[in-house]
Amino acid sequence: MDRYHQGSLAIQERVGVRALAEHVGRSIGPGIRDVAAAFLALQPHLVVGAADGAGRLWASLLTGPPGFVRATGPDRIAVRGGLPDGDPLAGALAADGTRVGTIALDPRTRRRMRLNGTLAVTPGGFAVAAEEVFSNCPKYLQKRQPLELVAEGPGTVRRSAALTPDQGRAVRAADTFFIATTAEAGGTDASHRGGMPGFVEVLSPTELRWPDYPGNAMFLTLGNLALDERAGLLFPDWEGGGLLQLSGRARTEFGADGGRGVRFRVEAVVQSLHPGRLRWSAPEYSPANPALPASPAGPAGPALPGSPHRGSTTR
Structure with missing residues (x-):
């Protein structure tokens, strides 16, 4: 089994972790173990990354009662329900x-x-035939407790080609986001990024930058970006239930000191709040989060619509 494509291999070689990546990569396979199946059955959320009909990549969040995602075989999961109207991946x-x-x-x-594969539509939802299944360490994951569902009411969706000032402040205040990337024959991947509020910089209404913290040495995300710059970002408003989704292009920057960062150019923005989203408590930050080199944008910035107040990573 070829665990890595040429993009990931090139990054691993450049960083000098090829042997470690080969060792860690042995955990990747198509099979869903019993412990993984049990974990899935307890989850109220599933992040999904894919390309829309125009080829833009997005990351979206599905929500349901525990059991709405479940393993139905050794290499297949089933998902009940779908995305609300207005989500950029509803059609995909x-x-x-x-x-x-x-x-x-x-x-x-x-x-x-993480589970990557190919989708098949089913009555009342969809299934995914798994091609890659693996678990990750808890680095950069903030701890939260569930609170309640967003109250019933009409959903709201706002679209634009750039971040508004309030959206920019929400991004600066974020401690977590998800990123969808692809590499054609290598499939599509969804991953997590976490850190202290302020770890994502807003350079302009159409440009973001964040550091690439040490992970598990596989470099799946950066490897995909080396071959295909398309990316989709998802910033959940954990306390309010809203979502901020960005689609655009990203590239990795390597510093002379050996550090790495990713620069993202925004091409499309979707901001939404839908009834039924789960709200979560304020975070207990991961002890693995690096301190920021400059004064961060604190968590007091405006939240996404619907939030009553405001107070993670593999590669």
Whole structure:
């Protein structure tokens, strides 16, 4: 089994972790173990990354009662329900053959699991035939406890081509986001990024930058970006239930000191709040989060619509 494509291999070689990556990569396979199946059955969220009909990458969040995602075989999961109207991936998750990357992350336990594969539409939802399944360490995951569902009412969706000032402040205040990337034959992947509030810089309404913290040495995300710059970002408003989704292009920057960062150019923005989203408590920050070199933008910035107040990573 070829665990890595040429993009990931090139990054591993450049950083000098090829042997470690080969060792860690042995955990990647198509099989869903019993412990992974049990973990999935407890989750109220599933992040899904895919390309829309125009080829733009997005990351979206599905929500349901525990059991709405479950393993139905050794290499297959089933998902009940779908995305609300207005989500940029609603159409992609209703089309057979869509390549998807998924990540189930449990803020209660700092555990996460990734599963990538090909989608098939089913009555009342969809299934994913797994091609890659693996778990990740708890680095950079903030701990949270579930509170309540967003109250019933009409959903709201706002679209733009750049961040508004309030959206920019929400990004600066974020301690977590998800990123969807792809590499054509290598499929689509969804991953997590976490850190202290302020770890994502807003350079302008159309440009972001964040550091690439040490992870598990596989470099799946950066490897994908080396071959295909398309990316989709998802910033959840954990306390309010809203979502901020960005689609654009990203590239890795290597510093002379050996540090790495990713620069992202925004091409499309979708901000939404839908009833039924789960609200979570304020975070207990991961002890693995690096301190920021400058005064961070604190968590007091405006939240996404619907938030009553405001107070994670593999590669």
